[in-house]
Amino acid sequence: MYQEPIFLTPVFQERIWGGDKLKTLFGYSIPNDLTGEAWVISAHKNGPSMINNGSLQGQSLAQAWSEHPSLFGKETTEGDFPLLVKILDANDNLSVQVHPNDAYAQQVEGEPYGKTECWYVLDCEPDSEIIFGHRAETQEDFKRRVDAGQWDDLLMSVPVKKGDFYYVPSGTIHAIGKGIVILEIQQSSDITYRVYDYDRKDAEGNTRELHIQSAIEVTTYPHSSNAPEIEEQIVGDLVSTRLVKEQYFTVYDWKLNGRTVTPLQADYLLVSVVNGTGQIIVDGRSFPLKKGDNFMLPATVSSYEIAGDLEMMVAHE
Numbered sequence: 001m002y003q004e005p006i007f008l009t010p011v012f013q014e015r016i017w018g019g020d021k022l023k024t025l026f027g028y029s030i031p032n033d034l035t036g037e038a039w040v041i042s043a044h045k046n047g048p049s050m051i052n053n054g055s056l057q058g059q060s061l062a063q064a065w066s067e068h069p070s071l072f073g074k075e076t077t078e079g080d081f082p083l084l085v086k087i088l089d090a091n092d093n094l095s096v097q098v099h100p101n102d103a104y105a106q107q108v109e110g111e112p113y114g115k116t117e118c119w120y121v122l123d124c125e126p127d128s129e130i131i132f133g134h135r136a137e138t139q140e141d142f143k144r145r146v147d148a149g150q151w152d153d154l155l156m157s158v159p160v161k162k163g164d165f166y167y168v169p170s171g172t173i174h175a176i177g178k179g180i181v182i183l184e185i186q187q188s189s190d191i192t193y194r195v196y197d198y199d200r201k202d203a204e205g206n207t208r209e210l211h212i213q214s215a216i217e218v219t220t221y222p223h224s225s226n227a228p229e230i231e232e233q234i235v236g237d238l239v240s241t242r243l244v245k246e247q248y249f250t251v252y253d254w255k256l257n258g259r260t261v262t263p264l265q266a267d268y269l270l271v272s273v274v275n276g277t278g279q280i281i282v283d284g285r286s287f288p289l290k291k292g293d294n295f296m297l298p299a300t301v302s303s304y305e306i307a308g309d310l311e312m313m314v315a316h317e
């Protein structure tokens with residue numbers, strides 16, 4: 001039985017809207033100051049995380065998923081690992097975009113998963129905003145306003161602050177605004193349809209490719225947003241806040257000051273340490289934890305203890 005947490009090394013992605021906060025806030029060795037994303041728990045082909053401890057060290061999470069299903073509480077694992085955890089540094093506005101659902105991703109893109117995602121705001125500058133939703137009643141109305149460039153009228157802006165949480169189902173028009181750092185838990189998909197990029201040009205004077213037709217096809221009309229029901233639970237010195245429990249994932253914010261013993265069991269847990277320091281103890285062995293660490297707690301670990309002054313984002317299927 002595999003009795004230890006599986007620590008993962010992040011994969012960095014350069015983006016024109018990226019910055020250096022993944023280094024300044026999390027201590028990551030980013031490749032340059034246009035680093036937009038750290039894929040911290042990933043089995044996606046476009047950025048697979050590698051395991052950096054234990055007997056699986058040097059393997060990818062994707063390899064562990066296909067070769068050791070018992071770690072994920074399964075007898076067999078068919079298809080791709082379903083989840084992806086990222087930290088994003090939006091040093092500039094991201095393009096206004098939308099993602100497809102599973103059926104569209106499979107039929108049109110030949111990819112296994114669409115993209116339902118959720119965001120926890122780790123840090124943001126004063127007066128930060130996101131775009132979340134649109135004001136069109138129908139697809140025709142949406143298309144008409146897109147063609148006319150009525151962006152301020154069409155797009156809904158929402159002010160955000162540190163600690164906010166957003167559930168973003170596939171089909172939701174959205175954009176993360178400048179100055180915001182988020183932890184994103186999502187289906188393991190890399191399909192994005194850009195609707196609007198603020199008419200920005202890169203150093204060579206080129207605009208970014210848009211995918212307006214696909215975006216119009218996958219957007220939900222009219223926009224609907226139901227804030228998920230939040231549930232709080234105390235386990236030892238841990239305050240566990242369940243932020244969302246939906247079809248593809250359940251996500252918790254864990255704030256610990258002291259110790260807690262096995263506060264949650266699921267087939268496997270994906271854990272990102274977003275603040276503080278401490279340790280996790282499994283089978284009498286202690287593993288240090290600090291802000292920026294990411295690990296999977298496999299199904300083969302039936303009991304564990306966490307101690308310290310820590311905030312963690314925790315997700316499972």
Ligand code: ZN
Pocket residue numbers: 097099117174
């Ligand atoms: Zn998105």
